Amino acid sequence: MSKLNHSWFSQLPIKNIENYQPVSGGDINEAYQINANGKTYFIKAQPNHPADYFRHEINGLKALGKVVNTPTPLYNGEIDGNAYLVLNWLNESFGSQADLGRAVAKLHQQTNDQFGFVDNHQTKVLVKDNSWNNSWSDFYVNQRLLPEAKVAAERGRWSRWREEHFKQMVKKFEQYYQGHEVKASLLHGDLWAGNFMFAGDHEPYLIDPDAVYGDREFDLAMTTVFGGFDQEFYQAYGEEYPFTPGINDRLPWYRFYYLCMHLILFGESYGPAVDRILEQY
Known part of the structure; x- marks a missing residue:
């Protein structure tokens, strides 16, 4: 998905992006880590889809998130024909x-x-x-x-x-x-x-x-x-x-x-x- 270049990221509703790099995010979406203003974000992008491609996931996260820990949907939209969903970044640890x-x-x-x-x-x-x-x-x-x-x-x-x-x-x-x-x-x-x-x-x-x-x-x-x-x-x-x-x-x-x-x-x-x-x- 070559469209995801600096100009694409600069159109996101996140200001002052310092850097972004690809991360593994499953076999369905492109996934990146973004650093901006001292915060870290996780973004999924799906080529050639409208913004509502992520609607089901957002609705699911909201429903589950009332009861258990989930990532929080922060921004969702479409840039140059590519759908995106921005979530807060989770630092992986270990647990029970x-x-x-x-x-x-x-x-x-x-x-x-x-x-x-x-x-x-x-x-x-x-x-x-x-x-x-x-x-x-x-x-x-x-x-x-x-x-x-x-x-x-x-x-x-x-x-x-x-x-x-x-x-x-x-x-x-x-x-x-x-x-x-x-x-x-x-x-x-x-x-x-x-x-x-x-x-x-x-x-x-x-x-x-x-x-x-x-x-x-x-x-x-x-x-x-x-x-x-x-x-x-x-x-x-x-x-x-x-x-x-x-x-x-x-x-x-x-x-x-x-x-x-x-x-x-x-x-x-x-x-x-x-x-x-x-x-x-």
């Missing part, structure tokens, strides 16, 4: 997984009367439909699973075997939730180890949310996909907000969502993990 567990449990205790969120989320491969829904089962099947399977098929990452077992999984899911009520908890929405950090006074921070009100087990399933959360995390979480018995039987249909998304994005190297879940149904 137990504190992280308590923070996530506290987040999940914030509830809503419907499932969904205030806006949709544009990802690389599809728009996540967050329209409000009274039924968790309907929301998860029709606003998450089915659109994902459709894209997997369009990308040539699907098979008859996967389709048959997927249908069985959906059937089991729907049958289970016919008789079990779910609270609409405020979720981070992408809770893997890359999206928490310890900063400042060793406190846990949640970053890069894909916020949605849903079954808290959807968030908890993500913590088990790629690791990075230890026994202390789960113990502290469970003391703060006890797990619903039988949770381990239900996590696979939520892990499926994340692993299938990786199958779509990164290819057949994620196929075996997806199939290991599907063969349970």
